[in-house]
Amino acid sequence: MLTGLIHPSQGEARVAAQVPFRRSRSFLEQISLVMGQKQQLIWDLPALDSLKINAAIYGLDETEAQQRIAELAEMLDLSRQLQQPVRKLSLGERMKAELLAALLHRPTVLFLDEPTLGLDVNAQVAVRNFLRDYNQRYNATLLLTSHYMADITALCKRVLLIHQGQLIYDGRLEGLLDQFAPCRSVQLDLGQTYALEKLEQYGPVEQVEGRSVRFLVERDRLTETVSRLLADLDVVDLSVTDPPIEEVIGQVFAQGSVTGASPGSDLAIAGAIAPTIKPALSSGASK
């Protein structure tokens, strides 16, 4: 909807001060969309041919287009593969070529829908690094929609959680944990086993497996609880971690559905696009 592809049933959205669905030329020249599960490159032709078509559509002259292709290809480490038919590229190379095609006109707002879908670990890292570089080099706004929390933790400073059309959270990733995960996870390896009743004196026990115990401790009681645990129990090893981001977001969605978030508010998403520089995230539930 923010890219102008889908007409809003109600409400209003603005991206870069324009109404997306009007699809004005000045708007379309400012944005781009990369979808992990769909491709724009022509399957049987070298990626370079598709890039030349894109360059013509966006009115880039040949010299300018070649310069941009060379620059982006270097950033993506993709120079050699551009001469090969797209069908012969690996999934990772294809995604890099898709990114190149989407960014040739240097959009200032880039929408990314699962850009690392199906990629191996190395390719995922390469795509993330490239997106970070692009964001910094061209001062572009990136709106990343992903189910991979690694994408979010690696890239996004600002997070938007949208559930059933309602904006649940808008802020920094750290703030999300503070707001929705007030407890931290304390993992203990003990020298001996203890009765569950005794362990529960220190706080809610999340898991017990033999001599391995995991507590959920509220942040403001963390220091005191850890001190007591170290003093009272035969502790071999202790680690304190934030709960996994997947679990936190899962809990937020569960709470959101329980509180009965009303569907159909398109306004909730629109605020995400206004800032520049910072990458932003909306969850998969926003689609």
Add this chain to the structure above:
Amino acid sequence: MLGVWTEAAQGGSLSLSPVDFARYFLAVFLTRQMTVVWVIWDFEKEVVQGTLSFRLLQPLDPGWHHFAGHAAERLARIPFVLLLIVLFFGLYPEALWMPEPWRLVLFLISLLLAFCLRFLAQYTFAMFSFWIERAVAIEQFWYLFYLFLSGMAAPLALFPPLVAQVAMWTPFPYLIYFPVAVLLGLDTPLVQGFGMMVAWTLLFAGVNRWLWWRGLRRYSGMGA
């Protein structure tokens, strides 16, 4: 088709001679080759699979992609068409003739208009892809009328006068019969013919744009 009509013409009861029929069906072949259109199949696939999204994101109307694709294909087709024409005159040397230059120019203009009309008509039917999953069915229904009323199966001059008169108010004769008649010098009003071609083209263009804007509001992106 040429064999059937040549055989019939040899009976002497038709207004066209066997050589006229040979030239007629050669011109029909040439016109069909230059006006063949498949945009509805491509567009329907783009809408159903959601790949239209990428076209919509670019500052160029998606129709131009299809139009350019058809135009480029035409260039690739021309050498084969010329080869087949040479082969035809090798088999029917008595049918060889040279039309007047002004007829050739008018023929090329009518060919271009016929292509635009056929393209726009089919692209207009393609717009129904936003509402139904098998817009191609509309084209296939249209093709039934196209088959009989375009002059592909027989010159309209051989139709019953009333049928021919009614047909000339439809777009079908202007897709094949009219360009052929221009080239061969068959009895057909030129100004009225070109006027009808332009009128039908503009009508389809208008309906096409209206359906396009209505249809875009229904486009869901198909997972995009």
